[in-house]
Amino acid sequence: MKRLCLAILSAFLFAFSPIAADAQDKRGQVTNLPLPRYVSMKAAEGNVRRGPSLTHRIDWVFKRRGMPLQITAEYGNWRKVQDRDGAGGWVHYALLSGVRTVLIESEMLPVYARPDATSPINAHFETGVVARLGTCSLDWCRISAGGYRGWSLKANLWGVDPSEIRE
Incomplete structure (x- = not known):
């Protein structure tokens, strides 16, 4: 019985802790903006890399200015994005715009x-x-x-x- 009460109390405290709130309302470590969120391509072309740096391999190139993308993660000046089909990778933030499309x-x-x-x-x-x-x-x-x-x-x-x- 004592273990059951402790388990219930622990679950209750976790549900109202800052950690649980963070899990429900995830924010980017760099911008403190909500994740995931939508942006668009500012540039006519943008390299999509495997990781968040210029040393990572380019997997493909987005070639459509204004294309909506979803940001799912942040690391320094890099944003992990995905398109409608779920394809994506890391893009430098300068290639993205807050204009919504x-x-x-x-x-x-x-x-x-x-x-x-x-x-x-x-x-x-x-x-x-x-x-x-x-x-x-x-x-x-x-x-x-x-x-x-x-x-x-x-x-x-x-x-x-x-x-x-x-x-």
């Missing part, structure tokens, strides 16, 4: 005038289009690309968390 994941995605599926359609975006991310509610995000803008259901976009709200 999303990747369209639905074929001929309707972009509405208002966050309402009964409102007029402003445009249709093809799969793979990179769009600039604006305001987001729980279900809808305002996006723009190619001179067109409007609202899309968040579920059709990669580069924004399902519960993320942006003003």
Whole structure:
């Protein structure tokens, strides 16, 4: 009985300790920003390395300015990123931008005038289009690309968390 009480007390104390809070709200060691988080490619080309230094081998090169990426780790001036397909590695922070973009994941995605599926359609975006991310509610995000803008259901976009709200 005594062991059971100690186990319950230990579990309770851990659940409300700073260590448990850190596990639930992970932050980067360098920037103190939330991890994971989304950014975009600032450069037209960016080397993706196996490790966080210039001495590590280049595995491939991202070649799309504005492409949304997810940062999963930080080390000095390096950020571990991954794309929509989960492919990634270490990229120098200077190649990344805080400007938020999303990747369209639905074929001929309707972009509405208002966050309402009964409102007029402003445009249709093809799969793979990179769009600039604006305001987001729980279900809808305002996006723009190619001179067109409007609202899309968040579920059709990669580069924004399902519960993320942006003003």
